[in-house]
Amino acid sequence: MAVHVYEGMFILDSARFGREGGKLTENLQNMVESRGAEILVSRLWEERRLAYPINGQRKGTYWLMYVKMDGNHLADINVECGRNDWILRVLFLKVDPRIADTLVEHARAGHIVQSAGEAGASEESESEKESSKPAADSSEEEAKSSETVDQTAEV
Numbered sequence: 643m644a645v646h647v648y649e650g651m652f653i654l655d656s657a658r659f660g661r662e663g664g665k666l667t668e669n670l671q672n673m674v675e676s677r678g679a680e681i682l683v684s685r686l687w688e689e690r691r692l693a694y695p696i697n698g699q700r701k702g703t704y705w706l707m708y709v710k711m712d713g714n715h716l717a718d719i720n721v722e723c724g725r726n727d728w729i730l731r732v733l734f735l736k737v738d739p740r741i742a743d744t745l746v747e748h749a750r751a752g753h754i755v756q757s758a759g760e761a762g763a764s765e766e767s768e769s770e771k772e773s774s775k776p777a778a779d780s781s782e783e784e785a786k787s788s789e790t791v792d793q794t795a796e797v
Contacts, residue, residue: 644712645711646710646711646712646713646736646737646739647682647708647709647737647739647746648708648709648711648713648716648734648736648737649706649707649708649734649737649745650674650706650707650708650719650732650733650734651687651704651707651733652670652704652705652723652732653692653696653702653703653705653729653730653732654666654670654702654703654704654728654729654730655699655702655703655729656689656702657699657701658728659689659703659728666728667684667705669726670705670707670729671684671707673719673722673723674707674709674719677715677718677719677722678711679711679715679719680709680710680711681707681709682708682709682710683706683707683708683746683750684706684707684708685705685706685707685749685752686704686706687704687706688703688704689701689702689703690702690704696730696731697727702730702731706749708737708745708746708749713736719732719734720734
């Protein structure tokens, strides 16, 4: 039986996760480990509004997990997830072995995904910082660049 690295994305009930977060994630990890999987990374991805309601829920908590296991056990995990009302959706993807280590390290580092609105706002604030630089800074830069031009002209 071939052992591969899989990326699992779970959408959990946000209200229940807010009340019982530690217990739910412990149950999730135990469920996966009981099927013979080795958990490489298990962490919160983000909480966000769902594109459409799932079981009446409009918000979901996304939980990311990287596991090393035999693919024959994926069906068992999917069935078990379907039995839990606090797991709204689950998706497992087989990770290409050439990039598995990189993805796992990236997930361990804890990079949080920004929504498009947040990313745009941070770009705007960076451009505002650049435009609000004092005029003295720009005149100093111009003086340095003209000195460089003068030096090359003398040579």
